[in-house]
Amino acid sequence: MDILVLSGSTRAESLNTRLAGLVADSLPGHDVRIDAGLARLPFYDADVEAAAVPQEVSGLRAAVAGADVVVITSPEYNGTTPGVLVNALDWLSRPHGASALIGKPVLALTAAPGPRGGTRALAHLTALLGTIGARVVGGGLSVPRAGQRLTTEGLPELRAELAPLLQAALDLAAPADGAETAA
Numbered sequence: 001m002d003i004l005v006l007s008g009s010t011r012a013e014s015l016n017t018r019l020a021g022l023v024a025d026s027l028p029g030h031d032v033r034i035d036a037g038l039a040r041l042p043f044y045d046a047d048v049e050a051a052a053v054p055q056e057v058s059g060l061r062a063a064v065a066g067a068d069v070v071v072i073t074s075p076e077y078n079g080t081t082p083g084v085l086v087n088a089l090d091w092l093s094r095p096h097g098a099s100a101l102i103g104k105p106v107l108a109l110t111a112a113p114g115p116r117g118g119t120r121a122l123a124h125l126t127a128l129l130g131t132i133g134a135r136v137v138g139g140g141l142s143v144p145r146a147g148q149r150l151t152t153e154g155l156p157e158l159r160a161e162l163a164p165l166l167q168a169a170l171d172l173a174a175p176a177d178g179a180e181t182a183a
Contacts, residue, residue: 001030001031001068001069001170001173001174002030002031002033002066002067002068002069003023003024003027003030003031003032003033003067003068003069003070003071004032004033004035004063004064004066004067004069004070004071005020005023005024005032005033005034005035005070005071005072005073006020006035006038006070006071006072006073006085006088007019007020007034007035007036007038007073008038008072008073008074008075008081008082008084008085008088009036009073009074009075009082009084010036010038010039010084014036014075015075015111015112015113015143015146015147015150016073016074016075016109016110016111017034017036017073018111018146018150019073019109019111019143019146019150020034020036020071020073021034022150022155022158022159022162023071023073023109023162023166026159026162026163026166027166030170033063033067035060035063038060038084038085038087038088039084040056041054041056041057041060041084041087041088041091042054042056042057043087044087044090044091044094049094057091060088060091060092061091061092061100062100064092064100064101064104065100067104068105068170068173069104069105069106069107069169069170069172069173070101070104070105070106070107070134071106071107071108071109071166071169072085072106072107072108072109072125072129073109073110073111074108074109074110074118074121074122074125075110075111075112075118075121076110076112076116076118076119076120076121076122077121079120079121080120080121080124081121081124081125081128082121085125086128089101089128089129089132092132093132099132099133101129101132101133101134102132102133102134103133103134103135104134104135105134105135105137105169105172105173106129106134106135106136106137106169107136107137107138107140107141107165107166107168107169108122108125108126108129108136108137108140108141109122109140109141109142109143109162110122110125110140110141110142110143111142111143111146111149111150112142112143112144112146113145113146113147114144114145115144115145116142116144117142117143117144117145117146118142118143119142122139122140122141122142125140126139126140135172137165137168137169137172138165138168140165141161141162141165143158
């Protein structure tokens with residue numbers, strides 16, 4: 001399956017981009033692409049969209065449309081989802097009624113250095129994805145104390161927590177009764 005992992009962080013040493021890498025490492029045999037460059041997108045503006053959809057946006061929309069599953073990793077900024085990720089989702093929610101996310105299995109993950117692990121951002125992110133029409137996988141997963149958990153010592157436990165969610169996302173994307181999808 002084709003899996004697209006979007007990191008909602010722009011930091012070079014982002015915990016969430018490391019978490020995106022763990023997702024990729026946990027899905028051997030699948031085509032996994034990580035996109036940690038959401039800052040390249042212009043701010044959503046309906047006037048810009050009406051004039052011509054920017055190439056960066058078209059590329060992201062095509063990547064989402066082509067993926068069987070989308071995984072989103074997000075930090076928590078001021079108790080919510082960061083602006084760069086919300087901006088990407090604003091673009092992806094368009095055109096109204098024909099978003100590439102409608103019906104798409106999406107797994108939301110948050111990672112933060114504190115004891116909550118981004119739980120408030122996770123709640124906002126899953127609500128936003130549901131509003132857009134994505135098929136949100138479970139309640140997602142927040143990773144508290146991510147700096148310690150995304151180390152060699154913490155990875156086995158984190159992989160064990162992540163595995164059933166990734167499998168649920170793959171199962172949600174699989175054709176019913178093993179039927180092939182039309183190309």
